[in-house]
Amino acid sequence: MILPVTDILSAEQIGRITARLTEGRMQHGAATAGWHARLVKDNEQLRADDPAHADLRAMVEQVVRTHPLVAMATRPCRFGPILFSRYGGGQHYGSHVDDAIMGGVRTDISFTLFLADPAEYDGGELVMETAAGEMAFKLPAGSGLFYPSTTLHRVEPVTRGQRMAAVGWIRSLIRDAGDRELLFDLDTARQTLFQQQGKTAEFDLLSKCLANLMRKWAED
Incomplete structure (x- = not known):
């Protein structure tokens, strides 16, 4: 099931994350990708040792875990890493499937929380590659997309502005x-x-x- 959910993050929460993506310690996204995914990953991410990273991660996990619709769809048990990324100037993330184990946690469900308004950037669609064809998503700021981690997906090149997102993984109580x-x-x-x-x-x-x-x- 691929599930878009609106209004997960508040304007204040979005502002806290995007401020760190503008002012914080950044690294190239390839540093956190598997050996094959790093070949097609071109973005920037907030470093795990940034002073705000732990608090932002805890905030996002709490919001996702307690959202009624998300909890009903995902049945969360444990969370893997939560990454905070930005794309600009032609950056993209080519077709890939997420690693089965991340941070010692089995990845059943992947999620992307959109942090920038779609009008602020061109390109940057999150594309799901399914047996029924491709599905492209570019959701309002504060919205999230939840999908099985078994899904091939990609982020299209950003040709104007900046695409900002929080990305994470959930081990569900229900594996299948x-x-x-x-x-x-x-x-x-x-x-x-x-x-x-x-x-x-x-x-x-x-x-x-x-x-x-x-x-x-x-x-x-």
Whole structure:
């Protein structure tokens, strides 16, 4: 499931991150890429030893972990690295798949939080390469895209302005992407029924199914 979600970060949170991407300690993005991905990665990233990096990482993890829709879609267990990047002047990230293990954490779900308004830069689309064709995303500032880490994807060259983003990885309690989608659909139906009719016998039955499927599939 590829899921765009709006309004994850507030204007104040966006400002904190973009200020560090302008003023902080930066390095070439290839320094954090796998041996094959670094061949096609051309961007700049906030260094992990920047004084603000740890606080920004904790802020992003907390916001993503506690967002109701994101939590329902991803069932987060642990977070891998969170990177803060900027692209400009033709920089891009060619087609690649994310490493299976990052920072000692299995990567089930990748996410990109967009930090710049689409009108501020040209190019820079995040392109998912799927069996059904390519899907390009350039979301409003504060929005995020969540997708299986098994997906080939790329960032198109930025031809004007700067593209800024926070990128991270989640190990889910539910390893299989198809199982996560089934739980997401079931939980969506259950909550919709509750909003319409309250706590009914049908709601209780759906809740039982959801809980028991979680017990069957979860890896804590």
